[in-house]
Amino acid sequence: MRTEAGRTAVDLHLEAFGSAFILLRPAGAETVHGAASQLDMLEQKVALEGPWEITFDGDNQSPPPLTLSAPALWSGPGADAHGRDVKYFSGTATYRHTFTADPAALGAGRRLVLDLGDVSDLAVVRLNGKEAGTVWTHPFRINITAAVRAGSNDLEIAVTNAWWNRLAGDAAAGDHTRPGAAIFEADADVLPAGIRGPVRLTVQMS
Known part of the structure; x- marks a missing residue:
């Protein structure tokens, strides 16, 4: 997550037809991945x-x-x-x-x-x-x-x-x-x- 020109930018990599929910909070951002995107896990x-x-x-x-x-x-x-x-x-x-x-x-x-x-x-x-x-x-x-x-x-x-x-x-x-x-x-x-x-x-x- 980063701030660019007063806007919040989040880089995401999704599988084909994948999706994600992004929850923005005043103190930062949290990304909640569905089953289609578990990229932060070791496999x-x-x-x-x-x-x-x-x-x-x-x-x-x-x-x-x-x-x-x-x-x-x-x-x-x-x-x-x-x-x-x-x-x-x-x-x-x-x-x-x-x-x-x-x-x-x-x-x-x-x-x-x-x-x-x-x-x-x-x-x-x-x-x-x-x-x-x-x-x-x-x-x-x-x-x-x-x-x-x-x-x-x-x-x-x-x-x-x-x-x-x-x-x-x-x-x-x-x-x-x-x-x-x-x-x-x-x-x-x-x-x-x-x-x-x-x-x-x-x-x-x-």
Whole structure:
């Protein structure tokens, strides 16, 4: 904080789509950051490595489950190997993973934040059966301090994408019975869907 030409100036660095509250007082200024901006904390990041299991739930769609060594898109560039039903899936896919939390990371003065990296399009996070939060824009991070426990933790990330891929799949199959499919070309590209990652557990220490 500084004074310039009779005005108070505060330098801020925010994540994309980040925000902050600035409280100005006669004796100075205080910046209160939201979860999107914790730049004054030291961070320790641990990647949540596989296996990750993915199950699909969509209207009249039943792709087989997938097991991946790391979280990845189910549709989009590089995802054709998962098969046609997965490529054109629109609905909710749930990523499941079990990780171990070090008791030392749960001490006083520490926050545990789940960083999903990048998501298409919306993700609901549940940890040990408790809903921890929903994210749909950068940064794809959720504070999981209240839900995490020492030892084994069961993580579920339910990702929902738009209806585009299902309509593109209908057009590719020559099926125009679903409203909207008729406007798609048979070779229409699909949109990325799922978690790009990397998924990391971030321990923040004040």
